[in-house]
Amino acid sequence: MEPQSAPLRLIMELRPEATLLRQRRRRCESTASVPQFTNSPTMIVMVGLPARGKTYISKKLTRYLNWIGVTTKVFNVGQYRRDATKTYNSFEFFRPDNSEAMKIRRACAISALKDVCEYFTRGMGQVAVFDATNTTPDRRDLIFSFAKENGYKVFFVESICDDPEIIEENIKQVKLSSPDYVDCDKEEAVEDFLKRIECYKQNYVPLDDHKDRSLSYIKIFNVGSRYLVNCVQDHIQSRIVYYLMNIHVTPRSIYLSRHGESELNLQGRIGGDSGLSQRGNKYAHALGQYMSGQNIKDLKVWTSHMKRTIQTAEALGVAYEQWKALNEIDAGVCEEMTYEAIQEHHPEEFALRDQDKYRYRYPKGESYEDLVHRLEPVIMELERQENVLVICHQAVMRCLLAYFLDKSAHELPYLKCPLHTVLKLTPVAYGCKVESIYLNIEAVNTHRERPENVEVDRDPEEALETVPDHV
Amino acid sequence: MSSKHVSLTQTPLEKTWVPWMKNRLSKRRGSSVPQFTNSPTMIVMVGLPARGKTYISKKLTRYLNWIGVTTKVFNVGQYRRDATKTYNSFEFFRPDNSEAMKIRRACAISALKDVCEYFTRGMGQVAVFDATNTTPDRRDLIFSFAKENGYKVFFVESICDDPEIIEENIKQVKLSSPDYVDCDKEEAVEDFLKRIECYKQNYVPLDDHKDRSLSYIKIFNVGSRYLVNCVQDHIQSRIVYYLMNIHVTPRSIYLSRHGESELNLQGRIGGDSGLSQRGNKYAHALGQYMSGQNIKDLKVWTSHMKRTIQTAEALGVAYEQWKALNEIDAGVCEEMTYEAIQEHHPEEFALRDQDKYRYRYPKGESYEDLVHRLEPVIMELERQENVLVICHQAVMRCLLAYFLDKSAHELPYLKCPLHTVLKLTPVAYGCKVESIYLNIEAVNTHRERPENVEVDRDPEEALETVPDHV
Numbered sequence: 001m002e003p004q005s006a007p008l009r010l011i012m013e014l015r016p017e018a019t020l021l022r023q024r025r026r027r028c029e030s031t032a033s034v035p036q037f038t039n040s041p042t043m044i045v046m047v048g049l050p051a052r053g054k055t056y057i058s059k060k061l062t063r064y065l066n067w068i069g070v071t072t073k074v075f076n077v078g079q080y081r082r083d084a085t086k087t088y089n090s091f092e093f094f095r096p097d098n099s100e101a102m103k104i105r106r107a108c109a110i111s112a113l114k115d116v117c118e119y120f121t122r123g124m125g126q127v128a129v130f131d132a133t134n135t136t137p138d139r140r141d142l143i144f145s146f147a148k149e150n151g152y153k154v155f156f157v158e159s160i161c162d163d164p165e166i167i168e169e170n171i172k173q174v175k176l177s178s179p180d181y182v183d184c185d186k187e188e189a190v191e192d193f194l195k196r197i198e199c200y201k202q203n204y205v206p207l208d209d210h211k212d213r214s215l216s217y218i219k220i221f222n223v224g225s226r227y228l229v230n231c232v233q234d235h236i237q238s239r240i241v242y243y244l245m246n247i248h249v250t251p252r253s254i255y256l257s258r259h260g261e262s263e264l265n266l267q268g269r270i271g272g273d274s275g276l277s278q279r280g281n282k283y284a285h286a287l288g289q290y291m292s293g294q295n296i297k298d299l300k301v302w303t304s305h306m307k308r309t310i311q312t313a314e315a316l317g318v319a320y321e322q323w324k325a326l327n328e329i330d331a332g333v334c335e336e337m338t339y340e341a342i343q344e345h346h347p348e349e350f351a352l353r354d355q356d357k358y359r360y361r362y363p364k365g366e367s368y369e370d371l372v373h374r375l376e377p378v379i380m381e382l383e384r385q386e387n388v389l390v391i392c393h394q395a396v397m398r399c400l401l402a403y404f405l406d407k408s409a410h411e412l413p414y415l416k417c418p419l420h421t422v423l424k425l426t427p428v429a430y431g432c433k434v435e436s437i438y439l440n441i442e443a444v445n446t447h448r449e450r451p452e453n454v455e456v457d458r459d460p461e462e463a464l465e466t467v468p469d470h471v
Numbered sequence: 472m473s474s475k476h477v478s479l480t481q482t483p484l485e486k487t488w489v490p491w492m493k494n495r496l497s498k499r500r501g502s503s504v505p506q507f508t509n510s511p512t513m514i515v516m517v518g519l520p521a522r523g524k525t526y527i528s529k530k531l532t533r534y535l536n537w538i539g540v541t542t543k544v545f546n547v548g549q550y551r552r553d554a555t556k557t558y559n560s561f562e563f564f565r566p567d568n569s570e571a572m573k574i575r576r577a578c579a580i581s582a583l584k585d586v587c588e589y590f591t592r593g594m595g596q597v598a599v600f601d602a603t604n605t606t607p608d609r610r611d612l613i614f615s616f617a618k619e620n621g622y623k624v625f626f627v628e629s630i631c632d633d634p635e636i637i638e639e640n641i642k643q644v645k646l647s648s649p650d651y652v653d654c655d656k657e658e659a660v661e662d663f664l665k666r667i668e669c670y671k672q673n674y675v676p677l678d679d680h681k682d683r684s685l686s687y688i689k690i691f692n693v694g695s696r697y698l699v700n701c702v703q704d705h706i707q708s709r710i711v712y713y714l715m716n717i718h719v720t721p722r723s724i725y726l727s728r729h730g731e732s733e734l735n736l737q738g739r740i741g742g743d744s745g746l747s748q749r750g751n752k753y754a755h756a757l758g759q760y761m762s763g764q765n766i767k768d769l770k771v772w773t774s775h776m777k778r779t780i781q782t783a784e785a786l787g788v789a790y791e792q793w794k795a796l797n798e799i800d801a802g803v804c805e806e807m808t809y810e811a812i813q814e815h816h817p818e819e820f821a822l823r824d825q826d827k828y829r830y831r832y833p834k835g836e837s838y839e840d841l842v843h844r845l846e847p848v849i850m851e852l853e854r855q856e857n858v859l860v861i862c863h864q865a866v867m868r869c870l871l872a873y874f875l876d877k878s879a880h881e882l883p884y885l886k887c888p889l890h891t892v893l894k895l896t897p898v899a900y901g902c903k904v905e906s907i908y909l910n911i912e913a914v915n916t917h918r919e920r921p922e923n924v925e926v927d928r929d930p931e932e933a934l935e936t937v938p939d940h941v
Contacts, residue, residue: 033775033794034847213696226683227699229715235854242712245699273834275479305503307479310488314479322487324503324840364743370794374844377504384705 033370034069040153041120042236044129045143047158049204050197051170053223054159057244058131059430061157064243067403068376069369070236071125075116077132080108088180091195096203109139113146120152127236128152135204137211144215155237156217157244158207163222167197174429223249243380249427252386254404255291256397256423259308260284261443264336265419268444268470271328271335276311279441283420284315286439290422291316291389300388302326302378309391320391325374328393332365339448339467343460350463354454357413368413371399379403394446397423404432414450419443444470484822485839486831503840504539510623511590512706514599515613517628519674520667521640523693524629527714528601529900531627534713537873538846539839540706541595545586547602550578558650561666566673579609583616590622597706598622605674607681614685625707626687627714628677633692637667644899693719713850719897722856724874725761726867726893729778730754731913734806735889738914738940741798741805746781749911753890754785756909760892761786761859770858772796772848779861790861795844798863802835809918809937813930820933824924827883838883841869849873864916867893874902884920889913914940 044061046054058074065072082088084104093101109132119125134140140156147154161167171193175181181189207217212230218241219228227245232238260280264272276284291299301318303309304326313320334342334349342350346363353360361367375396382388382400390400394417402412404425417423420443424435445468453462478491514531516524528544535542552558554574563571579602589595604610610626617624631637641663645651651659677687682700688711689698697715702708730750734742746754761769771788773779774796783790804812804819812820816833823830831837845866852858852870860870864887872882874895887893890913894905915938923932 035772035791035793225701227697229697229699231695232715235851238712238716238854241715242708245702245711246708302505305487307481307488311479314490321505323505324843373794381705384708 033367033373039234040151041125042127042153042155043116043143043147044127044240045134045140045154045156046129046131047134047140047156047207047217048160049135049200050133050193051167051175052159052161053170053249054133054157055131055174056170056249056430057157057159057220058129060247061240061243062127062129063403063406064379065127065240066406066408067372067379068239069372069409070127071123072127072129073119073123073125074129074131075112075119077105077108077112077130080112081105082179084108091192091199094196094199096199109142113143116152117150120150133200135200137205140207153233153237154216155233155240156207156215157240158217158219160206160219160221161223166223177429218244220244243383246380246383248383250386251427252388253294253296254382254387254425255294255389256400256417256425257287257312257389257391257421258393258397258417258419259306259312259391260287261419262308265444265446266471268338268340268467269336270339271331271337273306273308275307279443280308280419281311281315283439283441283443284312286420286441287312287391287422288316290437290439296387298387300385301391302388303391304328304393304396306393309393312391323378325378326390326392326396329368329371329395330362330365332362334362334365338470340464343463347460347463348456351454351456351458354450354463357450358409368395368399369409371395375399375403405434406431416447419446444468483818484826484831485829485837486833503843509704510621511595512597512623512625513586513613513617514597514710515604515610515624515626516599516601517604517610517626517677517687518630519605519670520603520663521637521645522629522631523640523719524603524627525601525644526640526719526900527627527629527690528599530717531710531713532597532599533873533876534849535597535710536876536878537842537849538709539842539879540597541593542597542599543589543593543595544599544601545582545589547575547578547582547600550582551575552649554578561662561669564666564669566669579612583613586622587620590620603670605670607675610677623703623707624686625703625710626677626685627710628687628689630676630689630691631693636693647899688714690714713853716850716853718853720856721897722858723764723766724852724857724895725764725859726870726887726895727757727782727859727861727891728863728867728887728889729776729782729861730757731889732778735914735916736941738808738810738938739806740809741801741807743776743778745777749890749913750778751781751785753909753911753913754782756890756911757782757861757892758786760907760909766857768857770855771861772858773861774798774863774866776863779863782861793848795848796860796862796866799838799841799865800832800835802832804832804835808940810934813933817930817933818926821924821926821928824920824933827920828879838865838869839879841865845869845873875904876901886917889916914938 046058048054062072062074116128119128144154171190175193176186176189216231216233229241232241260276260283262280263274263277266277301313301320303313303320303322305322305324306327358368397417398412398415401415420439420441422437426433449466451462451466479488480491481488516528518524532542532544586598589598614624641660645663646656646659686701686703699711702711730746730753732750733744733747736747771783771790773783773790773792775792775794776797828838867887868882868885871885890909890911892907896903919936921932921936
């Protein structure tokens with residue numbers, strides 16, 4: 001059989017009309033650079049007393065999975081409870097002998113499970129994180145049976161912590177600001193919450209070494225000093241375990257910066273491997289001063305393998321590590337071209353890129369989607385590390401930023417990462433605080449917004465209307 | 472404030488940017504991924520005999536060396552064999568045999584000395600201490616030794632009480648051990664089981680409470696369950712991830728290149744061409760061969776390049792595409808013949824012959840880069856069972872080097888001819904390889920290292936090993 005070039009080309013270089021043809025003769029599931037390896041939908045079921053970090057883990061894990069391309073959503077049963085009861089009075093609601101409340105709580109769990117089902121069928125979700133205490137075998141059996149009936153895999157994540165300091169810190173960070181305690185005196189809120197925990201403790205049965213030996217789960221002890229992993233079933237569970245074992249909660253900051261302005265930046269050219277311009281060199285030294293001023297013990301500095309990031313790091317006068325994975329997106333045949341030249345020589349490609357900037361792959365080059373996959377080990381190591389300064393490139397920085405700030409694939413390629421600006425990211429509560437520090441050294445703008453007209457038949461002026469100025 | 476421009480130069484072989492001045496602040500030069508190994512690390516195995524300690528030691532060592540972390544196994548049993556010359560019976564291992572105890576302790580200490588030597592003069596980064604280490608005393612000895620020398624310690628304990636697994640282990644690796652050469656099978660098994668009993672008497676597993684500040688992983692029943700305690704750093708995290716992904720279920724991995732391509736015929740490297748007529752024939756022959764293997768649930772993987780996809784399409788089954796399986800990027804030399812490379816880039820051509828593993832094409836990749844991009848593929852291959860990987864010459868060399876424990880030096884010269892399937896089946900401590908040529912002619916694409924690798928060599932010397940082409 002002579003393979004037809006059209007469908008193959010369509011599979012390899014993603015074009016919009018490919019979807020139709022792919023459905024007709026699809027032997028290859030995905031054009032993502034890494035196979036997805038998710039077949040059955042998976043439910044991740046959190047287990048643990050209140051203030052053990054379940055919601056923190058749920059949100060962080062969800063953010064990570066979505067970033068690597070696994071559609072994931074959190075279903076927080078506490079939120080269902082708030083919607084059902086309207087106002088929170090006191091811990092009495094959670095007393096195990098409060099049968100009225102028990103009915104409401106069970107109904108909330110079931111309602112959340114129904115939404116999980118909807119998410120998997122119509123929402124095209126791949127992973128659902130069921131965020132609730134799930135502290136009794138009964139409740140866990142309910143969830144497990146539901147999952148089995150529907151053909152979903154189940155992976156439990158149990159967080160066990162008996163360190164009163166950690167629990168108190170958790171309560172301060174995320175409980176006091178909860179909708180349950182708005183307009184509440186701090187001390188009273190803490191006291192009520194501790195009593196709430198006691199209500200759960202009475203009937204808490206952790207996952208059992210023997211009885212639950214055929215379930216798939218990870219038990220996390222004391223924020224990660226110790227893990228018990230049982231019956232990992234597949235690839236995605238293995239990745240989840242690896243991720244959970246690498247994250248930590250030690251306070252730290254991550255600094256993201258691009259290299260100083262480069263010679264090619266000045267000319268409005270993309271890619272290449274040029275050195276710093278005069279202003280870029282000034283920035284490198286300013287960056288060094290700024291980082292000294294931050295007074296960080298044990299700062300790690302990472303660069304790519306490209307001249308401009310290394311020159312920037314050299315000006316800092318400290319040791320740095322080079323990662324090839326931090327190299328700028330490979331623009332293939334468009335390397336070192338201006339946008340004007342791309343429009344002239346590859347107008348169709350230029351339009352396709354504007355249509356779907358995340359998935360668009362330069363001929364003989366890469367896509368943002370490819371970038372994310374190559375950056376995954378960098379993210380994993382960033383999670384392990386403490387204070388790190390990453391000196392990288394525009395597209396790379398957008399990908400890293402999207403991970404930390406939970407930006408969608410749609411927003412990611414348009415995140416603003418201007419030259420000569422440091423972004424300081426500090427984890428706080430369930431998210432990340434961002435501070436943007438412009439070091440006051442002029443540089444060209446390299447940010448091209450999506451133009452209005454993205455059709456292949458558009459005029460050159462329409463294509464080039466958002467190109468920033470350059471020499 | 473000095474704002475002088477930092478002057479950089481690119482190393483000729485790896486194309487890494489380094490400062491002109493002596494003051495080199497970057498720790499790692501060429502590797503695409505930072506090594507993150509500072510202190511040397513000792514991985515200390517723990518467990519009764521026939522629990523898979525040597526299997527894990529060897530496999531882990533193979534993996535670490537492949538990803539560029541210099542690792543070596545120190546098998547104390549081997550030291551014991553060298554010290555005692557002949558093995559008589561399990562009586563040697565009786566806990567009340569004080570003569571033997573002295574010898575065994577001396578062997579452990581001798582092995583520790585060699586570990587020290589390996590870390591200091593051998594430039595090793597990880598040493599795997601393969602012994603039973605079943606008593607707290609022995610583990611304390613090792614731990615103190617490590618602490619004194621500034622080595623990190625990570626314990627790997629294998630716990631198994633399934634008699635079927637233990638019996639299978641004994642059959643696979645103990646019966647063929649030097650201890651039981653010239654021994655009747657049944658007698659050997661009986662003696663070995665008694666040997667295990669000797670150890671059981673004093674076996675104290677790592678303790679949840681007493682050993683809570685040690686770094687370790689406990690593996691239960693060949694991986695259904697793991698207990699991980701106090702992972703200290705990057706390399707321990709990677710080791711844990713690897714150990715949690717390997718399995719011992721029998722299976723085979725099939726490696727093949729795409730069918731012969733149009734560019735292959737012309738002696739050109741790289742590119743993204745389609746199959747030649749013969750290449751297409753191979754694709755169909757491959758389909759027939761794989762059907763004949765009668766594998767339930769075979770997974771088929773290709774790269775994102777036309778020639779591997781065309782090959783897979785002829786199989787008529789579902790397949791997954793991995794960008795990581797794409798052929799090595801030859802940068803400015805893409806789609807050139809070796810003759811053209813010699814003509815236009817004679818210096819690059821010579822540098823490549825000098826160190827083919829680390830050499831990076833200008834604007835391209837090195838074999839070293841390839842290994843790093845293939846690591847997730849290897850990890851997933853470990854998780855999977857029966858897989859057929861349709862890839863490319865350099866990629867296949869890297870994968871093969873992993874399975875057959877070939878050094879960085881040998882890797883770029885491994886023979887991976889077109890139209891030949893390599894069937895790899897794990898057996899005992901290694902991998903059995905079967906090479907199946909599907910009897911469809913193809914060009915030879917294997918270029919041996921020439922005699923003269925100097926930059927000033929003549930073109931004929933450079934081109935003497937180039938295989939024939941159109």
